[in-house]
Amino acid sequence: MIRDTGQVTTALRRTDLHASLSHPALQSMTFLNEVANRFPNAISFAPGRPYEESFDIEALHRYLRIFCDHLTHDLAYSEEQVCRTLFQYGRTKGIMHQLISRHLAVDEGIEVDPESIVVTVGCQEALFLVLRALRASEQDVLLAVSPTYVGLTGAARLLDMRVRTVRGGSVGVDIEDLITQIHDARAEGTRPRALYLVPDFSNPTGITLNTKVRRTLLQVAAEERLLLLEDNPYGLLRAKGRAQPTLKALDTQQRVLYFGSLAKTCFPGVRVGYVVADQRVQGSENADGLFADELSKIKSMVTVNTSPISQAVAAGKLLEHNGSLLRANAREIKVYRRNLIRLLNGLEARFASVPGVQWNTPSGGFFVVVTVPFSVDDTLLEHSARRYGVLWTPMNHFYNGDGGRQQLRLSCSLLTVDQIDEGLNRLAALFTEFIR
Amino acid sequence: MIRDTGQVTTALRRTDLHASLSHPALQSMTFLNEVANRFPNAISFAPGRPYEESFDIEALHRYLRIFCDHLTHDLAYSEEQVCRTLFQYGRTKGIMHQLISRHLAVDEGIEVDPESIVVTVGCQEALFLVLRALRASEQDVLLAVSPTYVGLTGAARLLDMRVRTVRGGSVGVDIEDLITQIHDARAEGTRPRALYLVPDFSNPTGITLNTKVRRTLLQVAAEERLLLLEDNPYGLLRAKGRAQPTLKALDTQQRVLYFGSLAKTCFPGVRVGYVVADQRVQGSENADGLFADELSKIKSMVTVNTSPISQAVAAGKLLEHNGSLLRANAREIKVYRRNLIRLLNGLEARFASVPGVQWNTPSGGFFVVVTVPFSVDDTLLEHSARRYGVLWTPMNHFYNGDGGRQQLRLSCSLLTVDQIDEGLNRLAALFTEFIR
Numbered sequence: 105m106i107r108d109t110g111q112v113t114t115a116l117r118r119t120d121l122h123a124s125l126s127h128p129a130l131q132s133m134t135f136l137n138e139v140a141n142r143f144p145n146a147i148s149f150a151p152g153r154p155y156e157e158s159f160d161i162e163a164l165h166r167y168l169r170i171f172c173d174h175l176t177h178d179l180a181y182s183e184e185q186v187c188r189t190l191f192q193y194g195r196t197k198g199i200m201h202q203l204i205s206r207h208l209a210v211d212e213g214i215e216v217d218p219e220s221i222v223v224t225v226g227c228q229e230a231l232f233l234v235l236r237a238l239r240a241s242e243q244d245v246l247l248a249v250s251p252t253y254v255g256l257t258g259a260a261r262l263l264d265m266r267v268r269t270v271r272g273g274s275v276g277v278d279i280e281d282l283i284t285q286i287h288d289a290r291a292e293g294t295r296p297r298a299l300y301l302v303p304d305f306s307n308p309t310g311i312t313l314n315t316k317v318r319r320t321l322l323q324v325a326a327e328e329r330l331l332l333l334e335d336n337p338y339g340l341l342r343a344k345g346r347a348q349p350t351l352k353a354l355d356t357q358q359r360v361l362y363f364g365s366l367a368k369t370c371f372p373g374v375r376v377g378y379v380v381a382d383q384r385v386q387g388s389e390n391a392d393g394l395f396a397d398e399l400s401k402i403k404s405m406v407t408v409n410t411s412p413i414s415q416a417v418a419a420g421k422l423l424e425h426n427g428s429l430l431r432a433n434a435r436e437i438k439v440y441r442r443n444l445i446r447l448l449n450g451l452e453a454r455f456a457s458v459p460g461v462q463w464n465t466p467s468g469g470f471f472v473v474v475t476v477p478f479s480v481d482d483t484l485l486e487h488s489a490r491r492y493g494v495l496w497t498p499m500n501h502f503y504n505g506d507g508g509r510q511q512l513r514l515s516c517s518l519l520t521v522d523q524i525d526e527g528l529n530r531l532a533a534l535f536t537e538f539i540r
Numbered sequence: 541m542i543r544d545t546g547q548v549t550t551a552l553r554r555t556d557l558h559a560s561l562s563h564p565a566l567q568s569m570t571f572l573n574e575v576a577n578r579f580p581n582a583i584s585f586a587p588g589r590p591y592e593e594s595f596d597i598e599a600l601h602r603y604l605r606i607f608c609d610h611l612t613h614d615l616a617y618s619e620e621q622v623c624r625t626l627f628q629y630g631r632t633k634g635i636m637h638q639l640i641s642r643h644l645a646v647d648e649g650i651e652v653d654p655e656s657i658v659v660t661v662g663c664q665e666a667l668f669l670v671l672r673a674l675r676a677s678e679q680d681v682l683l684a685v686s687p688t689y690v691g692l693t694g695a696a697r698l699l700d701m702r703v704r705t706v707r708g709g710s711v712g713v714d715i716e717d718l719i720t721q722i723h724d725a726r727a728e729g730t731r732p733r734a735l736y737l738v739p740d741f742s743n744p745t746g747i748t749l750n751t752k753v754r755r756t757l758l759q760v761a762a763e764e765r766l767l768l769l770e771d772n773p774y775g776l777l778r779a780k781g782r783a784q785p786t787l788k789a790l791d792t793q794q795r796v797l798y799f800g801s802l803a804k805t806c807f808p809g810v811r812v813g814y815v816v817a818d819q820r821v822q823g824s825e826n827a828d829g830l831f832a833d834e835l836s837k838i839k840s841m842v843t844v845n846t847s848p849i850s851q852a853v854a855a856g857k858l859l860e861h862n863g864s865l866l867r868a869n870a871r872e873i874k875v876y877r878r879n880l881i882r883l884l885n886g887l888e889a890r891f892a893s894v895p896g897v898q899w900n901t902p903s904g905g906f907f908v909v910v911t912v913p914f915s916v917d918d919t920l921l922e923h924s925a926r927r928y929g930v931l932w933t934p935m936n937h938f939y940n941g942d943g944g945r946q947q948l949r950l951s952c953s954l955l956t957v958d959q960i961d962e963g964l965n966r967l968a969a970l971f972t973e974f975i976r
Contacts, residue, residue, distance in 0.1 A: 114767070114794040116831055118823035121673045122838075130837045131825070151629070159623035161608055164849065165601055172597055187595035191807040193587070225661050225811075225843040232842050236698060237557045258841035262672060331550070358550040371627040375661075375847035387554035389567070395552055401566045402558075405694035406668050407661040407843060411811035413600065414847045 124261040132254050132501045135482065139489060147527035148495040149514040152307060152470050154368045155439050156518065167420025168413075174423050190416055196400045196409045198223025200419040204364065204378055206427040211340060213353045214362065220382035220396045222403060223410045227337060227365035227377030231300075232259045233399045233406065234333065234361055234379060238297040239265040245294045247285055249277050249301040251308050251502035253335070256300050269504065270299065276313040277301055279320055286328050298331035298361070303351055304339040305469020308502045308513045312467060315348050322351060325359045331383075337365035338469035340430050343441040345467045358383045361395075366418050368470075368517075369429040369436075376410060376418040440470070443516040443524060447472055450528040461535065470517040473499060478538040480512050487534075494530035560697040568690050568937045571918065575925060583963035584931040585950040588743060588906050590804045591875050592954065603856025604849075610859050626852055632836045632845045634659025636855040640800070640814055642863040647776060649789045650798065656818035656832045658839060659846045663773060663801035663813030667736075668695045669835045669842065670769065670797055670815060674733040675701040681730045683721055685713050685737040687744050687938035689771070692736050705940065706735065712749040713737055715756055722764050734767035734797070739787055740775040741905025744938045744949045748903060751784050758787060761795045767819075773801035774905035776866050779877040781903045794819045797831075802854050804906075804953075805865040805872075812846060812854040876906070879952040879960060883908055886964040897971065906953040909935060914974040916948050923970075930966035 124130055140150060175181040175189060189199060201218040208214040224230040238244060246260055250269035260267045270285050271278035282299065289296045299321075303313040313321070325332050334351045352362040362380040370376065381395040388398065403409070425432035448465055451474070455461040460477025480498050489495050497515070499508030516524055560566055576586060611617040611625060625635060637654040644650040660666040674680060682696055686705035696703045706721050707714035718735065725732045735757075739749040749757070761768050770787045788798040798816040806812065817831035824834065839845070861868035884901055887910070891897040896913025916934050925931050933951070935944030950967075952960055 113820070114765075115820045115822050115828070118821055118834075120676055121821070121834060122676050124841075125673065125834050125837060130841060133840055134825070134837060153629055156620070156624060156628060159627040161604075161623060161626065164604060164626070168597075168600060184592070187597060188592060190597065190600070191595040191809045192592060193589055193803075193808040225847070228844045229842060237561070240556055240558050255841060255844075262838060262841050367629075372629040373627045373848040375843065375845070375850075384549070384551045385554055385557070386551050389570070392551070398554075398557060398561050401561060401570060402698060404569055405560075405566060405691060405698050406665060407811065408664045408691075409811070411661070411847055411850045412809040413853060414811075414849055417849060 122262070124258070127258070127261045128501075128504065129254050129258040129261055136497065136501070139485060140495060143489040143493070143495060146489050146493045146495045147523050147530060148518070149516065149527055149531075150495040150497050151518060152515050153518045154371065155436055157439075158436060159371065163421075164417055167417045167424070170420040170423050171416040174419070190412050194409055194412055196404050197221065197396060198378070198410055198415060199412055200376075200415045200422070203419050203422045203427060207422055207429055208364075208380070210426075210428045211430045212350050214350060214380070216352075216380050216382055220394050221378050221380055222396050222399045223376060223378045223415060224403065225377070225407050225410050226367060226375045227335065227363050228255050228259065229403070229407060230363050230377050230379035231256060231333070231335070232262070233402045234298075234381070235259050235263050235265055236402050237395070237398055238331070239263050243293065243295045244297050245289055247282070247289075247296050247299040247330075249299070249306075250504075251499060251508055252300070252504070253302065253307050254501060256335075257504060266294070267504070268296065272306075272309060272311065275317050276303065276306065276309075276311040277317065277321060279317070279324060282321075282324060283328070286330065296328075296330060298333050299325070300333040300335065302335045302337070304336055304348065305341065305466055305471070307338070307469075308471055308497070308499060309473050310464060310466030310469055310471040312348060318348065318351055318354055322354055322359060326357055330359075332360045333363065334360050335363040337368055340369055340433060341437055341440050341470070342468040343444045343466075352380060366429075369433050370418045370421050374414050374418050376414050440468070440517060442521065443519060444468070444472075446521045446524045447514060447516040447528070450524060454528055454532045455535070458535065458539065460539070470515045472514045472516070473511055474514060475511050476535060476538070478510065480508075480510055492530040492534045494527050494534065496531070558698070560694070563694070563697045564937075564940070565690050565694040565697055569694075572933065572937070575921060576931060579925040579929070579931065582925050582929045582931045583955070583959050583966060585952065585955070585963055585967075586931040586933050587954060588951050589954045590807065591872055593875075594872060595807065599857075600853055603853045603860070606856040606859050607852040610855070626848050630845055630848055632840050633657065633832060634814070634846055634851060635848055636812075636851045636858070637814075639855050639858045639863060643858055643865055644800075644816070646862075646864045647866045648786050650786060650816070652788075652816050652818055656830050657814050657816055658832050658835045659812065659814045659851060660839065661813070661843050661846050662803060662811045663771065663799050664691050664695065665839070665843060666799050666813050666815035667692060667769070667771070668698070669838045670734075670817070671695055671699050671701055672838050673831070673834055674767070675699050679729065679731045680733050681725055683718070683725075683732050683735040683766070685735070685742075686940075687935060687944055688736070688940070689738065689743050690937060692771075693940060702730070703940070704732065708742075708745060708747065711753050712739065712742065712747040713753065713757060715753070715760060718757075718760060719764070722766065732764075732766060734769050735761070736769040736771065738771045738773070740772055740784065741777065741902055741907070743774070743905075744907055744933070744935065745909050746900055746902030746905055746907040748784060754784065754787055754790055758790055758793075758795060762793055766795075768796045769799065770796050771799040773804050776805055776869060777873055777876050777906070778904040779880045779902075788816060802865075805869050806854045806857050810850050810854050812850050876904070876953060878957065879955060880904070880908075882957045882960045883950060883952040883964070886960060890964055890968045891971070894971065894975065896975065906951045908950045908952070909947055910950060911947050912971060912974070914946065916944075916946055928966040928970045930963050930970065932967070
């Protein structure tokens with residue numbers, strides 16, 4: 105209790121609140137947003153945000169109308185049923201599962217029962233629900249390819265679930281280290297439940313697993329009875345080369361939980377994601393019910409259901425393009441390709457002959473990792489913003505505070521080519537200051 | 541692992557998943573929905589769903605336009621900023637906090653800093669975030685007035701947080717039992733963090749606390765250093781008498797966390813709720829930051845933010861009625877009043893002289909509790925649905941499995957007066973079978 109103008113007011117102590125609130129993963133986003141807000145005029149390679157030029161308010165109205173027409177004409181709903189679908193409480197697993205199932209078949213070669221899909225409030229909720237289900241006791245630990253998406257680490261912290269990192273290495277996941285980590289975890293009396301990874305154009309590294317590594321991973325998962333949590337927000341945003349099959353497309357044994365996001369392929373504000381959970385659960389109310397139905401029960405206590413308004417907008421976009429998000433994003437894919445090539449060429453032009461500066465060459469997605477011969481941290485980021493007007497993300501944010509101390513992540517999704525060029529010039533000036 | 545057509549498929553065991561999945565609270569909704577789906581033609585006094593006749597697709601388009609106009613004209617946003625607000629990732633605490641703050645001032649006499657409001661995916665997410673923050677260790681327990689909203693119990697189970705019940709009694713909360721429970725909890729080495737209750741037209745009992753009880757409750761909370769979780773989804777839906785001030789309106793010491801829902805006053809599919817969390821947190825990054833900012837960090841790892849599309853729709857409705865949900869719901873309030881009176885009069889007409897049948901007389905909201913001289917459980921509900929075509933909710937669902945075994949909850953929000961009359965006739969036939 106603290107006294108304030110003579111009146112007793114209630115104060116809570118941080119130490120009396122859940123420990124996750126003091127964890128770097130939960131501080132990370134707050135800090136990065138705060139820096140971005142303080143330097144609104146900086147050129148920002150920081151956020152993994154989609155390109156904004158295709159945002160169009162009238163499209164919202166059109167998507168809503170297309171979805172309502174779909175209910176009326178394709179599903180023969182009465183006007184009353186259409187209204188009820190959009191306004192009333194509804195199906196916890198969502199109302200656009202059929203359309204997502206069709207998209208997965210058309211765009212990803214993934215064939216799944218629509219009943220195994222849980223539509224969620226962004227992919228983040230899907231991750232959270234799955235971790236909640238799998239973390240049955242303190243023994244249950246999660247494996248994650250390092251460096252890792254901060255949202256995964258944060259969700260695990262909220263659930264007091266330990267995350268054990270697996271080296272990513274040059275192919276995206278170091279299989280040998282994976283096996284070592286599984287065995288070490290078991291030797292320590294813990295139970296590794298699943299491995300989290302982003303196989304295509306990973307956040308933060310941009311790396312993509314080749315098909316051979318994917319098949320090996322599925323084999324190891326089967327042998328070690330491990331689930332694979334495949335998160336695929338960027339897979340359709342390919343800049344060059346041929347698509348690798350998703351783990352889920354190769355998964356004949358329901359080893360894979362597939363996480364989809366519409367944040368980049370529809371838009372972030374729609375807050376629609378999903379998880380495919382086609383595993384059977386022994387001992388559920390319905391004999392061998394679907395894991396999706398267990399997740400649905402958890403969801404009913406977190407967000408009840410995903411807004412049917414949001415789902416209607418996302419579904420309208422899908423319907424407008426015959427169920428294909430690849431077609432729906434033809435224009436955006438071109439922009440991202442152009443930007444990624446511009447960024448990679450720009451790095452080459454400026455840093456090819458600078459000793460100690462290296463970067464990887466992703467074939468799609470938003471992210472490139474640059475390694476430099478000096479220390480990279482939040483202080484350097486602030487300096488970079490203040491003195492040079494350029495923002496980026498220190499890679500150590502993705503290492504749970506332990507690693508990536510000479511690396512930075514560049515995202516090129518939100519910029520024009522001119523901004524990319526100018527941003528790289530500013531970055532070059534920063535590098536010059538620190539490379540003597 | 542189970543064998544299926546010669547191929548090894550993955551199966552999970554329920555016993556390897558989080559224990560909440562086997563808890564009655566999480567089964568409850570599934571069971572009740574399943575019964576409702578099996579008897580679609582029954583007259584249903586079961587769901588606490590809002591009246592559907594005001595649902596109107598064109599209103600969605602209008603609300604969106606009103607909100608965009610508000611951004612353009614009242615806040616002087618450029619077209620680009622309007623698009624970014626609706627489409628891009630955005631403020632974790634939400635974008636309609638100013639409007640909610642105005643509504644609280646206009647309709648509830650609650651004056652709060654908009655910064656202390658976290659807009660959430662329905663009120664359910666708000667409850668979940670607060671319980672996550674408060675449950676720092678196994679010692680932290682929650683108190684809840686019994687019988688309790690199932691969504692509260694379910695959220696607590698997901699977080700392994702023990703719920704200790706406090707008798708509601710005839711005034712809505714038994715202060716003496718509250719003090720006993722607090723002291724007993726402490727004597728057992730646990731730490732009661734907060735008391736959850738619905739002070740106005742409670743779910744499931746319909747009871748409203750009088751102002752004297754409210755003041756006593758605030759005093760006890762201050763003395764015992766307990767937070768009060770005030771959930772108020774029905775407060776504006778008054779049928780008769782004068783409104784009591786909310787606990788939050790009486791709260792001069794930030795003892796109260798106020799939970800708001802737009803499910804009943806806008807519509808459920810909008811999935812917008814919020815929590816007012818104006819407590820100071822000592823030891824936070826920003827010296828004495830708001831509890832709302834801590835909740836925001838948790839939210840960023842559960843759902844990232846609440847869909848700005850949903851918020852735009854809800855905000856449009858608020859703006860259309862100058863920030864007043866009371867005005868926005870003038871028509872609905874009349875319908876609910878009409879229905880509640882019809883239900884109460886109908887009970888009087890049919891059961892006044894039947895020994896052992898009693899009911900309470902709420903002055904608003906959706907719910908009435910009927911006590912009967914026979915056993916009420918899920919089996920009786922199924923029998924009622926099959927033989928008499930009438931649905932309702934067994935009260936024991938709200939007692940954590942222990943209590944309410946001769947009570948049923950009737951909800952009248954979704955019915956016409958003719959359906960109420962016919963439903964009561966069917967209920968009378970059911971009662972007659974069991975009262976010999």
